[in-house]
Amino acid sequence: MGFMLEDRHLRRAFFDAMAAEPNITQVSGETVIAQMPDASGITVRLASGRTLSARLLIGCDGRRSGTAERAGIKRTGWGYGQTALVCAIAHEQPHNGIAQQFFTPGGPLAILPLPDNRSAIVWSEADATAKTISALDDEAYMAALRQRVGDYLGALTLVGKRFTYPLNLTLANAFVAERVALVGDAAHGVHPVAGQGLNLGLRDVGALAEVLIEAQRRGEDIGALDVLERYQRWRRFDSTALALGMDAVTRLFSNDNPVLRFGRDLGLGVVNALPGLRRRFIREAAGLTGDLPRLLQGRQI
Ligand SMILES: Cc1cc2nc3c(=O)[nH]c(=O)nc-3n(C[C@H](O)[C@H](O)[C@H](O)COP(=O)(O)OP(=O)(O)OC[C@H]3O[C@@H](n4cnc5c(N)ncnc54)[C@H](O)[C@@H]3O)c2cc1C
Structure with a gap:
């Protein structure tokens, strides 16, 4: 694809x-x-x-x-009231080159395959929830992510830095x-x-x-x-x-x-x-x- x-x-x-x-x-x-x-x-x-x-x-x-x-x-546009939490993770099980996207009321959670057993995470949540999650330390952040991803990738670990992006539509x-x-x-x-x-x-x-x-x-x-x-x-x-x-x-x-x-x-x-x-x-x-x-x-x- x-x-x-x-x-x-x-x-x-x-x-x-x-x-x-x-x-x-x-x-x-x-x-x-x-x-x-x-x-x-x-x-x-x-x-x-x-x-x-x-x-x-x-x-x-x-x-x-x-x-x-x-x-x-x-410009014309509007905010989505959502913030994307972005990071990379390593996982125990292979992703088999398949991108996954889960739709939750807070926003979509995308798990995008990277080389080896690694994936990029683009995790959208309502602004207030994202702010709370973003303030968590790495361990608590990963626990919250694990709850949403489930266990199909086995154990998950954070790789590198975490980022946040407020999401909006903006058209010139x-x-x-x-x-x-x-x-x-x-x-x-x-x-x-x-x-x-x-x-x-x-x-x-x-x-x-x-x-x-x-x-x-x-x-x-x-x-x-x-x-x-x-x-x-x-x-x-x-x-x-x-x-x-x-x-x-x-x-x-x-x-x-x-x-x-x-x-x-x-x-x-x-x-x-x-x-x-x-x-x-x-x-x-x-x-x-x-x-x-x-x-x-x-x-x-
Ligand atoms: C959370 C998130 C996930 C995304 N995931 C995907 C994805 O999976 N696939 C995908 O295709 N797209 C994705 N996107 C969108 C993608 O990141 C953008 O569409 C892309 O980066 C746009 O590229 P650009 O070069 O137009 O702008 P930008 O990447 O924003 O680059 C603009 C550049 O201009 C420079 N600049 C700004 N002002 C000045 C100035 N006055 N003088 C000199 N330099 C200046 C900036 O420093 C920057 O380097 C995602 C976006 C977000 C927020």
């Missing part, structure tokens, strides 16, 4: 690929604090006082995108502005219930690269608004639809209402019983449907 890839390996691979590309200059340890667009390009000011200019600024600065804010792009009202394009969470931060954040961001990058390269070949200005709007038309509907779909799934499953429970059990039963429908859901979850950019089809632009 898909692959679980640890962020630390992906990050390293991206840095290595950028280092190997002579046309990319990496500037580390800097913060962008201002941006000034004009008719021919855009200049950003860094906290160190240094300035950089280009024809286009791509904002990939996450859910609280300063690039979007400085461009005057407003526009994905482009004068000399600015947004990609990834800067454009759309979704609930992690289906692990779609990275897939969505990669589709943005593939679509934007395709639009810009084709514009460049035609001799157009890659930072011109009419070029950037092609990217927005391509990506905005897809990511908003997916974000709202994830929102509906989160609400449906973070709920103990017996009518909703009956409805979702029935729905899951139907999907399980119909292999064609199940395959469709799997392709959807793997990000293989819709108008895929060429890079995501493994083709060159």
Whole structure:
């Protein structure tokens, strides 16, 4: 169905690929604090006082995108009243490469396979419960986790640090502005219930690269608004639809209402019983449907 890839390996691979590309200059340890667009390009000011200019600024600065804010792009969204408790665990029994997700009224608990007998935990709980669990020492934290996971993995031990993330939906009202394009969470931060954040961001990058390269070949200005709007038309509907779909799934499953429970059990039963429908859901979850950019089809632009 898909692959679980640890962020630390992906990050390293991206840095290595950028280092190997002579046309990319990496500037580390800097913060962008201002941006000034004009008719021919855009200049950003860094906290160190240094300035950089280009024809286009791509904002990939996450859910609280300063690039979007400085461009005057407003956001729409809401909190889920849930916080994700995140950690890695080692376990006695093998996971056999199978990801599990338990739906509880507090929120989903995902157990995602990592190499060897290790798994990543993304455990969503109502904010107040998460705060209490988060304040526990490691031993009590693991006891609470064991209660929810059950014993199918045998003995569990904590590996490394614990993290918490408040969960919200945040959609940029526009994905482009004068000399600015947004990609990834800067454009759309979704609930992690289906692990779609990275897939969505990669589709943005593939679509934007395709639009810009084709514009460049035609001799157009890659930072011109009419070029950037092609990217927005391509990506905005897809990511908003997916974000709202994830929102509906989160609400449906973070709920103990017996009518909703009956409805979702029935729905899951139907999907399980119909292999064609199940395959469709799997392709959807793997990000293989819709108008895929060429890079995501493994083709060159
Ligand atoms: C609990 C949790 C679990 C998740 N699980 C999954 C999963 O299983 N699968 C999946 O695909 N997705 C998952 N996601 C979503 C995924 O983490 C995000 O979609 C992804 O990290 C977005 O990448 P990004 O590069 O757009 O933004 P980010 O990862 O937020 O990166 C933004 C970067 O911009 C930098 N930055 C910000 N402001 C400035 C500035 N002014 N100057 C310079 N740099 C700046 C930040 O330091 C950061 O490095 C999960 C998210 C959460 C919260």
